[in-house]
Amino acid sequence: MIARAGKIALLSTTLMLAACGGAGAPAEKRTEFNIGWSIYAGWMPWPYAQQAGIVKKWADKYHIKINVVQVNDYVESVNQYTAGKFDGVTVANMDALTIPAAGGKDTSAIILGDYSNGNDGVLLKGADTLSAIKGRQVYLVELSVSHYLLARGLEKAGLSFSDIKTVNTSDADIVGAFASPQATAAVTWNPQLSVMAAQPGAKKVFTSADIPGEILDLLVVDTATLKANPDLGKALAGIWYETVQLMMRQDDQGKAARAGMAKLAGTDPATFDAQLKTTFLYTDPKAAVAATDNPALVSTMTRVRDFSFSKGLFKGASSADAVGMAFPGGKTLGDAQHVTLRFDDSFMKMAADGKL
Template sequence: MIVSIRRIAKVAMLTGALLTAGCSQTSGDASAKRTEFNIGWSIYAGWMPWPYAQQSGIVKKWADKYGIKINIVQVNDYVESVNQYTAGKLDGVTVANMDALTIPAAGGKDTSAIIVGDYSNGNDGILMKGAGDLKAIKGKQVNLVELSVSHYLLARGLSSVGLSMSDVKTMNTGDADIVGAFASPDVTAAVAWNPQLSTMKAQAGAKEVFSSADIPGEILDLLVVDTTTLKANPNLGKALAGIWYDTVALMKRQDAEGKAARAGMAKLAGATPEAFDSQLTTTYLYADPKAAVAATSAPALVTTMTRVRDFSFSKGLFKGAGSADAVGMSFPGGKTLGDAQHVTLRFDESYMKLAADGKL
């Protein structure tokens, strides 16, 4: 079973990252031209191409092309991987869009999202017992990992049926405990992500009433890199784009080589090939760089990140900020959100475009 932990579970971890980010960056080192880099990852279906690329030699192929060395480093805990990146111990990391905003960017670390790798297309869902209509959730307790993407999904789901967060009571429940909690007769509503979601859906009387497939493109999984490091070492971005698209093209193949690649990724994730393939059915991978460039350049991304930042601010995830505009974000075409003089999250499509144009 794949342990999907690309979510933030504890306020203390979030605020701790925000408070320490500004003083823990190694900006002097980041601005230097270098030949060796460390990219962190944690286990999630959409991120398994990275360790497989290292194992299979794809990382070395592209790193050698640009005369650099790239270490793909596993961090067992997702939160810790993002914190290590924020502290300057990693040059890049796999991260969800909401967490890229609320941890490194909100903490003042200038961060560039250079690979939009996938979006959750059903990996996250709202479940109820004894009701098949989300409107029936009004007045109920909802178990979930508070201040996570599950919390965001709940807010989006409620909004879709004319309800708000004040219409429900949330109960913070860790991802390790959510399956057991939902099995209790007292718990009638919950929000979860895979693989826990699949297990919970199989419980008697459980019905999925809303999922990330209802808000396609909003829960994004990214590869982000320190902006200063990237500016000093653009070949790092080129190599990472080459690695990603080479590997995803291989895993999407339906021949023996594609099957073997997916089986290899499943093993690295501690999953069976069947379980891994099941995870992929609810993960929309941007295998085509042209599609990734289009998604990153579309007005819909600005709309999504506006919703994400407004939700994050409303939950106190911009520590000490007076408004949601405190954190600046930039997008292709010169569009910005928030403080244009303090942009710390940049959606940079240039390396994906090089791949799309065959110029890597």
């Protein structure tokens, strides 16, 4: 499956909002690092880069070793990063905020990899407009990116959560649940989304393509580790841009790279290519820097944190401002004295300027 399998934010994380100030104890200079990843179309460049020798090439350049480690469960990979078992991890923007950052782990998003451009969607049976969702039971993984997508859709349709009833359903069960005649509304992500959209009478009435740039997929690294070991950030940026530029080529080498990624994801090239069509990959570092520097990112993260707080994902917090975020140019959101999520464009800029 090509999915952020189980994108739900972990409620049982022990939050340390009152105690999280800055990057904590200084990290030591090291030569070996572990980066966690899970299967999702936009993250397959990482394991392929390891298999193709691109990871080793860039790590050798900076005299370090980088281990790219698969974790079968997405949330578990983020939890392991939060617990210190990984130095970095692939993660969606909402989960970076609600798991490590809200848990007090100072985290830097150093690569804006992609945004979902149709990989997440709202499905209705017997209707072709989102307004028809009113009064229905909606199946979804609650407190996940699907929940956020639904919130944005309802807002645009002039509706609220009081107009519907959500039914918490795991990503493993949602295809079967939607097949029932009684189920007429659902929110999910690919590949389940494509399978469910093919059911009789089902139509996509709102997708992440309607809110471009809001469901972001990132590579994040522990801030203290990054400060002590900036070469790690340089190597990771080099790995990413060499690999994504290779995979998007239309020659035999590009085709072979995509086929290799499909195999690593446990699927076939045609399915993988279809997933890429609804994934906006930032293959050009200049475009990634521009998106990170754009005020729209602050607006997006404001929506994400307000939604997360409203659903109780900042456990122990008295307001949405409890978790501080920092953006390029000195802009902050929330508590500037307790910043635990930083959007750091410096390594992408080095890639854009040819200075890696």
